[in-house]
Amino acid sequence: MRIVRTGVVPAGVVLALALTGCSSLESNAGGGDAAIDELSVVVPAAPGGGWDQTGRALQADLQEEGLVGTATVTNVDGAGGTVGLANIANATDPNTLLVMGLVMVGAVETNQSQARIEDTTPIARLTEEQEVIVVPAESPYETVDDLVADIEKNGKDVAVTGGSAGGTDHMLAGMLLQAAGLPADEIARSLNYVAYSGGGESLAALLGNNVDAGISGVSEYAEQVEAGELRALAVSGEERVDALPDTPTLTEAGYDVVFTNWRGVVAPGSVDDAEREALTDAVTELAGSDAWQATLEEKDWDDAFLAGDEFDAYLEENIAETQSVLRDIGLLQ
DSSP: OEEEEOTTOOOOOOTTTTEEEEEEOOOOTTGGGOSEEEEEEEESSOTTSHHHHHHHHHHHHHHHTTSEEEEEEEEEOOGGGHHHHHHHHTOOOSSEEEEEEHHHHHHHHHTTOSSOGGGSEEEEEEEEEEEEEEEETTOSOOSHHHHHHHHHHHGGGSEEEESSTTSHHHHHHHHHHHHTTOOHHHHHHHOEEEEOSSHHHHHHHHHTTOSSEEEEEHHHHHHHHHTTSEEEEEEOSSSOOTTSTTSOBTTTTTOOEEEEEEEEEEEOTTOOHHHHHHHHHHHHHHHTSHHHHHHHHHHTOEEEEEEHHHHHHHHHHHHHHHHHHHHHTTSOO
């Protein structure tokens, strides 16, 4: 997570549970020499969103590079990823990775989840991605100012969709209103946030004109923006993104907010030091591979690789920082 607060912004158990999608690829030619013969990648969300894209990219690229023999992806969605988190925290198969990130950090807090990220074994942060605020192509909103003004005037009559409640999309919606000058209690009264567990569902709601605006990672909406089905109002990073070069940043639009989403992987809490090292080595080698670098370029994901003690420290700090942001925008007491 990257947050700038300036201006008005203040300081197993059973992995098949809720199975919604599973796929596997045959081992590549080098798979027989891989240190990990079989790897389970758990995606704690429905197909179609950023976590799912990340999990399936890991599956394909780990096998292409011969770093694992066979990889499978299992979708275990629900409650902002905390259903999948509850499964992985106490899973007994050491060759298991859970895709997670800032969305889950927020969802653990807002859902008061008994399972916590601290119950897992951190492996690596992988990517960072800007968020984008979009509206249907026929929307009357031409700018972020138009959207904010309508929320201020009509409150919950304006529906904003995105991923799980308390996740990055929800947080950005709250931070946008906070930057516009609304106090936390008014944000809570005014913001009608419609949460979905997968990017495909929020996209369908937008394309069906069932909501007024949407927030998600750039990679999830860029294709529809390019096709003219959605209109992008702003991106959330420090600079414009290549995938949406004509879309201003929130800072350019007059809102002092810089906010990006990160994604990574953790392992079961029960893994020993040798098992953690094997997983970390495989993911570290993947991060430097041609296949992964091509995936980053294709998805317009920023390389944010971090592993070992550095990732442990980052995760601890990120949890504390997220708690602070959620309190500031009225999503956490």
